Amino acid sequence: MRRVVARYDDPDDATEAAKDLRSEGYDPERPDIGNPFFDPSARPPEARGLLWGGLVGGVLGAILLLAMATDMLWFPRLSPILTAGRLTLVAFGFAVGVAVGGFVGGVWGLRKDVPEAEGPRVAVSVSDAEVGAVEDRLRTHDPTAVDDAAT
Structure with a gap:
């Protein structure tokens, strides 16, 4: 049913x-x-949080790894992943950013009140x-x- x-x-x-x-x-x-x-x-309110969190996280992740690939930033423990090409790093940064941002955005959305x-x-x-x-x-x-x- x-x-x-x-x-x-x-x-x-x-x-x-x-x-x-x-x-x-x-x-x-x-x-x-x-x-x-x-x-x-x-x-559900978490849908909006998932969407915006994923978009913002994806863009920030791509920018962060692109900055690392162009030697603007350096993190000692993350330097082995820099052996990949720039496009691969940007895609990887976007994917990780979407996952983390979507999770954070979903949790943020759950804390909001459900609209009447x-x-x-x-x-x-x-x-x-x-x-x-x-x-x-x-x-x-x-x-x-x-x-x-x-x-």
């Missing part, structure tokens, strides 16, 4: 979506989710085979987000 949740800006759209689902034999509900981490239509759900939502529990049809039917009423999660 999967739970499909659609978030709308307009309450009338949510009402029409619920009527449409009822006419097809589904039992929609207006979910009252106390914890936004269990709302599949909510965007905005707008009315419609949820329905369906089998795995019916998820696509229900999502398509909900999308006909202009939702801002439609997501599903296993129940």
Whole structure:
């Protein structure tokens, strides 16, 4: 079983979506989710932290190893990796920076509060085979987000 949740800006759209689902034999509900981490239509805050942390970390890592390759910086323990070419060092610095920055950004994002759900939502529990049809039917009423999660 999967739970499909659609978030709308307009309450009338949510009402029409619920009527449409009822006419097809589904039992929609207006979910009252106390914890936004269990709302599949909510965007988790760590996603933004992962994205920005990975980008900033990747750029800083590439710059750091490029500076080491051009002899602008020198770290005694890291000097053996400088036997690689400049392009390899920049790629390696970017990869390590993305990993470290993404981790730090994700942890930073988890420490932030989850934003409150905005707008009315419609949820329905369906089998795995019916998820696509229900999502398509909900999308006909202009939702801002439609997501599903296993129940």
